Amino acid sequence: MNSAITIFLAGLIYVVLYHTYGKALQNKVVKADPNRPTPAHKLYDGVDYVPAHPLVLYGHHFASIAGAGPIVGPAVAMAWGWLPGLLWVWFGNVFIGAVHDYLALMSSVRYDGKSIQWIAGKLMSKRTSMAFELYVWFALILVIAAFANVIAGIFVKTPGAATASILFLLIAVILGWLLYKVQIDFKVGTIIGIVLLALAIYIGFKFPIEASKQVWYIFLGLYIIVASSLPVWILLQPRDYLNAYILWFGLALGGIAFLVVGLKGMGTFTAPAYTTWSAHVVGGKPSPFWPTIPLVIACGALSGFHSLVGSGTSSKQLDNELHGLLVGYGGMFTEGFLSTIVISSIAVYGIKVFQDANVAINFQNWAQIYAPMVASKIGKVTIFAKSYAYGLHDAFGIDVKAGALFASLWVSAFALTTLDTATRLGRFAWQEIIEMVKGPEILKNKWVASFILVFLGIYLAWIGKWLVIWPAFSGMNQMLASIAMMTASLWVAKVQRPAGIWKWAVLIPALFLWVTVTAALIWFLIYVGKGSIWVSIITIVGLALNFLLVIDWYHAWKKPAEEYQAATA
Amino acid sequence: MEPIKNFLKGFFEYFKQSSTEYIEFELRELENVFALILMASFIGIPSPPTTLVLRLMPHMVKEIKVMQQRAIDLDDVFAEVAGMFDID
Numbered sequence: 001m002n003s004a005i006t007i008f009l010a011g012l013i014y015v016v017l018y019h020t021y022g023k024a025l026q027n028k029v030v031k032a033d034p035n036r037p038t039p040a041h042k043l044y045d046g047v048d049y050v051p052a053h054p055l056v057l058y059g060h061h062f063a064s065i066a067g068a069g070p071i072v073g074p075a076v077a078m079a080w081g082w083l084p085g086l087l088w089v090w091f092g093n094v095f096i097g098a099v100h101d102y103l104a105l106m107s108s109v110r111y112d113g114k115s116i117q118w119i120a121g122k123l124m125s126k127r128t129s130m131a132f133e134l135y136v137w138f139a140l141i142l143v144i145a146a147f148a149n150v151i152a153g154i155f156v157k158t159p160g161a162a163t164a165s166i167l168f169l170l171i172a173v174i175l176g177w178l179l180y181k182v183q184i185d186f187k188v189g190t191i192i193g194i195v196l197l198a199l200a201i202y203i204g205f206k207f208p209i210e211a212s213k214q215v216w217y218i219f220l221g222l223y224i225i226v227a228s229s230l231p232v233w234i235l236l237q238p239r240d241y242l243n244a245y246i247l248w249f250g251l252a253l254g255g256i257a258f259l260v261v262g263l264k265g266m267g268t269f270t271a272p273a274y275t276t277w278s279a280h281v282v283g284g285k286p287s288p289f290w291p292t293i294p295l296v297i298a299c300g301a302l303s304g305f306h307s308l309v310g311s312g313t314s315s316k317q318l319d320n321e322l323h324g325l326l327v328g329y330g331g332m333f334t335e336g337f338l339s340t341i342v343i344s345s346i347a348v349y350g351i352k353v354f355q356d357a358n359v360a361i362n363f364q365n366w367a368q369i370y371a372p373m374v375a376s377k378i379g380k381v382t383i384f385a386k387s388y389a390y391g392l393h394d395a396f397g398i399d400v401k402a403g404a405l406f407a408s409l410w411v412s413a414f415a416l417t418t419l420d421t422a423t424r425l426g427r428f429a430w431q432e433i434i435e436m437v438k439g440p441e442i443l444k445n446k447w448v449a450s451f452i453l454v455f456l457g458i459y460l461a462w463i464g465k466w467l468v469i470w471p472a473f474s475g476m477n478q479m480l481a482s483i484a485m486m487t488a489s490l491w492v493a494k495v496q497r498p499a500g501i502w503k504w505a506v507l508i509p510a511l512f513l514w515v516t517v518t519a520a521l522i523w524f525l526i527y528v529g530k531g532s533i534w535v536s537i538i539t540i541v542g543l544a545l546n547f548l549l550v551i552d553w554y555h556a557w558k559k560p561a562e563e564y565q566a567a568t569a
Numbered sequence: 570m571e572p573i574k575n576f577l578k579g580f581f582e583y584f585k586q587s588s589t590e591y592i593e594f595e596l597r598e599l600e601n602v603f604a605l606i607l608m609a610s611f612i613g614i615p616s617p618p619t620t621l622v623l624r625l626m627p628h629m630v631k632e633i634k635v636m637q638q639r640a641i642d643l644d645d646v647f648a649e650v651a652g653m654f655d656i657d
Contacts, residue, residue: 045638047593052579055572059579064587118645232591244584248577313586 004262051319069299092301093336102328103488108311144457157379161408164204172239228423257395275367283528300339304480349387485510604632
């Protein structure tokens with residue numbers, strides 16, 4: 001197999017299914033009507049509710065759902081071989097992920113841009129929406145653990161990225177100071193920021209900071225406590241802005257590089273297509289492809305956090321109901337495309353990266369050693385970063401070390417943003433919970449609230465093995481997807497009432513997803529989770545909420561459709 | 570060329586928007602608190618004096634709008650926070 005062929009095939013699948021299955025969903029299930037005013041028009045306020053050009057919104061939506069997820073997941077799933085991962089990315093993307101994103105967006109459009117959890121509360125019960133809040137706090141601990149682990153791993157494996165990332169933070173502070181205190185021109189500020197960014201990569205290249213993973217954990221813990229408490233204009237705001245340039249540059253460069261590599265005839269896959277259905281993936285244990293695959297590959301195939309984006313900001317900016325297909329359905333396809341590039345790059349250069357690390361890997365031992373080695377010796381981001389760098393080298397002759405450094409900075413920049421946003425949000429959620437239970441005042445203090453959350457998250461990262469935390473975090477994420485899909489299935493069956501078998505186009509993926517995620521979490525608890533009591537506790541809480549949800553869903557499902565008429569916004 | 574330009578525009582705009590979202594969120598919260606204090610007599614707290622509040626009213630159009638919006642969105646506050654998620 002050649003990387004150009006997989007990229008071409010992915011494009012073909014996505015284009016054909018977009019015009020067949022996607023269009024059918026739009027016409028038969030959602031019954032999109034170009035004449036029905038969208039919330040952007042009905043509730044126009046010039047701030048949140050603003051109609052946007054469909055392509056602008058599509059770029060907007062894609063940028064917000066793309067991050068570290070579609071890179072890390074497929075990289076780990078390569079343990080099963082490139083074919084199972086690729087098939088899941090394509091299948092999961094088309095029939096579950098894209099349907100999930102599209103329906104979250106469109107149901108929110110029909111309910112005045114309200115969030116999917118609000119709709120869940122409306123269609124099922126108030127309890128469902130309350131459970132969401134509790135669930136998110138627990139999920140955030142895992143987010144901190146998982147992402148601290150990713151970043152510390154990158155810093156250890158690519159010390160140059162540590163220097164560049166720390167300098168990137170300083171650059172963001174400088175940019176914030178220039179824009180808000182000195183009040184220089186916005187464009188001049190942007191140019192200064194980008195030049196400094198290039199300089200940071202160069203300095204990182206020359207002066208790598210080497211430290212152990214534990215040292216980086218402590219650094220990251222202190223950093224997120226401070227960053228999440230600082231006024232936003234100092235760090236978060238300018239950094240988020242600069243991130244756009246890194247992501248866009250990385251995506252465009254990588255996309256073109258792997259097409260060029262394939263066309264030059266250098267993109268032949270060296271990794272095995274298929275190893276076994278139970279490779280050692282999760283926690284170093286033999287992991288059955290089903291049901292654990294959605295725990296490993298999240299974003300590229302399906303991800304619950306997308307429903308928060310779709311029903312959070314995108315639904316408030318949709319100009320016309322017909323644009324929803326491009327934004328919700330098409331946006332997810334674009335992310336699947338990104339994952340296809342990741343899988344192709346590792347399939348081409350993965351073995352070379354293993355050879356660089358002096359690990360003898362072949363078709364026979366691939367299933368046993370790939371994932372554990374990636375987790376312990378090579379680094380889960382490094383495997384992608386180096387493959388990516390080799391691609392850039394073969395396509396454009398860019399230095400491999402510089403390419404790997406850039407790719408590492410790219411992923412760590414995103415993970416860093418996630419890390420302190422998660423801390424900030426977790427602090428809000430914690431303060432609300434304390435408020436609800438009338439806990440002591442001291443616990444509401446922002447430093448105390450941040451410390452508790454960060455301590456738990458970093459502690460998990462410190463003691464837990466990467467391969468245990470990532471699926472636990474993913475499991476919570478996929479449960480969110482399952483909640484969103486169940487909500488969407490109720491909305492479709494009871495409110496939309498499509499003709500013929502179209503109700504099943506949503507119900508079957510929703511039930512399949514629920515059963516898969518539940519089975520995967522139970523499997524995880526029994527075989528892997530026992531290694532860490534905290535991960536087990538969080539997973540049990542998630543599972544309990546999952547069952548609560550299905551009970552609420554069942555009661556709602558039994559109610560006659562007529563009762564739902566009133567719920568239509 | 571036009572579609573690519575539009576896609577890129579949206580792509581960059583997202584980052585600009587997400588970077589300003591935090592500031593806007595803080596600002597809205599502060600404005601809401603400020604308006605609540607200033608208009609406290611409407612909710613039964615006689616401070617500042619009602620006559621003063623009435624004289625300030627014409628200058629408080631934006632703040633009142635913010636308060637109204639907060640009241641409307643109260644059943645979905647969590648969505649506002651969740652909207653800031655940028656996990657993947």
